[in-house]
Amino acid sequence: MSEKLIFELSSPGRNGYSLPQLDVPEKKIEELLPKEKIREKEPLLPEVSEVDVVRHFVRVSIMNHHVDKGFYPLGSCTMKYNPKINETLSRLPGFSYLHPQQPEGTCQGALKLMFELGEYLKEIGGMDEITLQPSAGAQGELAGLLMIHAYHKKKGNPRSKIIIPDSAHGTNPASVVTSGHTTVQIKSNEKGLVDLEELKRATDEEVAALMLTNPNTLGLFESQISEISQMIHDAGALLYMDGANLNAMMGMAKPGDMGFDVVHFNLHKTFSTPHGGGGPGSGPVGVKENLAPFLPVPLVAKRINKKGVEEYYFDFKRPDSIGRMHSFYGNFGVLVKAYCYIRQNGASGLREVSENAVINANYLKESLKGHYHLPYPDHCQHEVVFSGTNQKTKGVKTLDIAKRLLDFGLHAPTVYFPLIVPEALMIEPTETESKESLDEFIQAMIQIAEEAEKNPEIVKSAPHNTPVTRLDEGKAARDLDVRWKG
Numbered sequence: 001m002s003e004k005l006i007f008e009l010s011s012p013g014r015n016g017y018s019l020p021q022l023d024v025p026e027k028k029i030e031e032l033l034p035k036e037k038i039r040e041k042e043p044l045l046p047e048v049s050e051v052d053v054v055r056h057f058v059r060v061s062i063m064n065h066h067v068d069k070g071f072y073p074l075g076s077c078t079m080k081y082n083p084k085i086n087e088t089l090s091r092l093p094g095f096s097y098l099h100p101q102q103p104e105g106t107c108q109g110a111l112k113l114m115f116e117l118g119e120y121l122k123e124i125g126g127m128d129e130i131t132l133q134p135s136a137g138a139q140g141e142l143a144g145l146l147m148i149h150a151y152h153k154k155k156g157n158p159r160s161k162i163i164i165p166d167s168a169h170g171t172n173p174a175s176v177v178t179s180g181h182t183t184v185q186i187k188s189n190e191k192g193l194v195d196l197e198e199l200k201r202a203t204d205e206e207v208a209a210l211m212l213t214n215p216n217t218l219g220l221f222e223s224q225i226s227e228i229s230q231m232i233h234d235a236g237a238l239l240y241m242d243g244a245n246l247n248a249m250m251g252m253a254k255p256g257d258m259g260f261d262v263v264h265f266n267l268h269k270t271f272s273t274p275h276g277g278g279g280p281g282s283g284p285v286g287v288k289e290n291l292a293p294f295l296p297v298p299l300v301a302k303r304i305n306k307k308g309v310e311e312y313y314f315d316f317k318r319p320d321s322i323g324r325m326h327s328f329y330g331n332f333g334v335l336v337k338a339y340c341y342i343r344q345n346g347a348s349g350l351r352e353v354s355e356n357a358v359i360n361a362n363y364l365k366e367s368l369k370g371h372y373h374l375p376y377p378d379h380c381q382h383e384v385v386f387s388g389t390n391q392k393t394k395g396v397k398t399l400d401i402a403k404r405l406l407d408f409g410l411h412a413p414t415v416y417f418p419l420i421v422p423e424a425l426m427i428e429p430t431e432t433e434s435k436e437s438l439d440e441f442i443q444a445m446i447q448i449a450e451e452a453e454k455n456p457e458i459v460k461s462a463p464h465n466t467p468v469t470r471l472d473e474g475k476a477a478r479d480l481d482v483r484w485k486g
């Protein structure tokens with residue numbers, strides 16, 4: 001299972017190309033490039049053949065876990081299987097060879113696709129207008145909060161505070177601060193939902209908005225959303241929805257109907273773009289009429305031209321806009337994939353996606369609740385949060401359970417999030433898993449719970465079957481240096 005670095009496979013003089021005989025007069029590099037552009041030393045490159053390269057990268061690709069290889073229940077991330085047809089379609093030359101500075105008249109198809117994708121997302125979210133520009137959920141949050149700021153400022157009172165529950169994703173407080181607001185954190189109640197009393201206490205004239213994830217990061221639907229919306233709007237504040245968990249409610253409930261003024265979509269989560277390796281992603285933001293003037297420019301719009309023909313164009317004439325969030329028009333390839341995914345599923349298909357995601361999560365919840373502590377036992381939505389506190393009494397931490405799962409060829413769930421659950425194990429199976437693959441995961445989790453009782457050492461020293469065992473993750477994040485020193 002071990003694999004050398006490609007530099008270690010290098011052999012002097014070996015290469016993976018052959019060039020035709022030179023049939024023009026040879027020139028020295030100094031005659032072609034200015035002196036300062038010429039490197040002093042040869043670049044340090046591996047000398048390998050084509051087959052060396054292919055085999056090396058194929059081997060490396062299967063050492064890593066990925067959703068095409070196995071179950072990937074990383075909570076909050078919606079690691080669903082991404083149908084390959086979306087990749088094929090997004091790479092059609094008509095899409096992939098477009099240049100972002102092409103005149104509008106030469107890329108009407110692409111504009112139409114963006115316009116229609118916007119219409120679908122508005123329908124799914126119950127929103128009036130939309131921007132496709134932000135490149136991830138976090139950037140969508142920032143865009144939304146900047147619009148909320150612009151809204152209050154326009155009304156003559158730029159409010160400073162944003163309320164978030166203690167179960168919120170880390171990007172929420174980060175976006176609050178980045179957008180120039182301060183966070184007010186409120187405690188969840190014993191059911192894991194927004195505590196209305198706490199909310200009432202925190203709501204005053206300085207509150208610009210409440211930022212809420214629904215279903216929340218415990219996988220629970222905020223059943224008092226109507227009361228929450230009423231309270232927030234009565235105070236002159238707005239309601240932001242973190243839409244990362246939209247996979248739980250497509251076609252069943254719309255954020256707009258619940259009173260949300262703004263919602264971001266994580267296309268790479270809900271609408272099937274491969275993710276987890278750092279991008280690219282896409283985080284469109286839908287808004288109600290009240291926030292529409294502040295949307296980033298440009299918007300994709302449709303009009304009837306002088307010849308009476310429909311045409312699509314970029315609308316830059318928006319004087320109250322917060323400006324651009326991204327170069328050009330966002331990550332277009334991701335938009336194509338989301339469009340294909342929505343068109344293939346249709347309205348009824350998207351509803352089934354969410355229904356099955358919820359059924360799968362509840363199946364896991366019921367199957368594992370006798371083996372792991374379940375702090376919030378109510379009916380869950382698309383994900384369920386267990387706690388490893390029982391195992392901890394045997395000296396087995398949640399991190400150990402996560403590492404042990406790797407020995408079964410399974411990806412670990414999200415751990416230690418949400419922060420309000422000690423030793424949290426946050427499991428999101430998604431709709432794309434069969435009963436067989438869920439059962440395989442359940443069996444592994446039950447076996448690990450038994451090991452924690454009878455043979456805790458095997459869990460504490462896991463993983464045993466991976467190319468490397470425990471890595472210093474802190475060092476890897478803070479002190480990353482991947483340069484080959486030769």
Ligand SMILES: *Cc1c(COP(=O)(O)O)cnc(C)c1O
Nearest residue numbers: 076136137138169171242244266
């Ligand atoms: C993933 C996620 C985000 C951030 O989205 P990115 O697209 O990763 O920037 C925000 N909130 C929740 C609940 C999430 O799961």
